[in-house]
Amino acid sequence: MSGGTGSGTGAGPLGYQHASGAAWVVQARGDLDVDTLPPLEAALGQAAASHHIVILDAEQVTFADSTCLSVLLRVRQLTDLRVAGPSPVLARLLALTGTDRALCVHPDVAAAALQT
Numbered sequence: 735m736s737g738g739t740g741s742g743t744g745a746g747p748l749g750y751q752h753a754s755g756a757a758w759v760v761q762a763r764g765d766l767d768v769d770t771l772p773p774l775e776a777a778l779g780q781a782a783a784s785h786h787i788v789i790l791d792a793e794q795v796t797f798a799d800s801t802c803l804s805v806l807l808r809v810r811q812l813t814d815l816r817v818a819g820p821s822p823v824l825a826r827l828l829a830l831t832g833t834d835r836a837l838c839v840h841p842d843v844a845a846a847a848l849q850t
Contacts, residue, residue, distance in 0.1 A: 747774045749794065754847045757787035757816070763794035766802040766824075775805045782813035789846045793819035798827050806837060814838070816846040 747770045749761030758781040762774055781788045788809065802824075809815045819842045820828060828834035840846035 747771060748777050749791070751777060751781070754789065754843065756785075757789050757847050758785040759789045759791055759818075759843055759847075761791040761794065763796075765797040766795055766805075767797065767799045768801040771801055771805055775809075778805065778809045778815075779812070782809055782815075785813065787814045787816065787847075789816045789818050789843055791818050791843050792824050793821055793842075795821045795824045798824045800831075803827070803831060803833050806833070810837060816840055816849065818843040818846040 747762055747764050747766055749763045751758065751760050753759070760774070760777050760781055764770065766774065778788060778790065790806070806815065806817065816838045817824075817828070818840045820839060825834070825839075828837065828839065838846070838849065840849065
């Protein structure tokens, strides 16, 4: 992915990316499953390689499965991953699996960026 701000065109799971203070923000959108996750996983991995804090803007996620949870937990091992504004679908999955206790979940990107 490019290092600059992107508009995230197309229908895939990867939306915009941009810096927010010391953090790098990556937007996820749509369905996050084994078939759609590779571009998002690659973007999160690239962000983790060059940023101490990575914020996943998850407000526009419409579906997520265990593959998504695996990706989030792997990225969490590489960097300070913060999930911002998870959609109701993702928030429910995180709560049902207890993953919300393993990940830093914030109400929105601004709150995730402010945490020290």
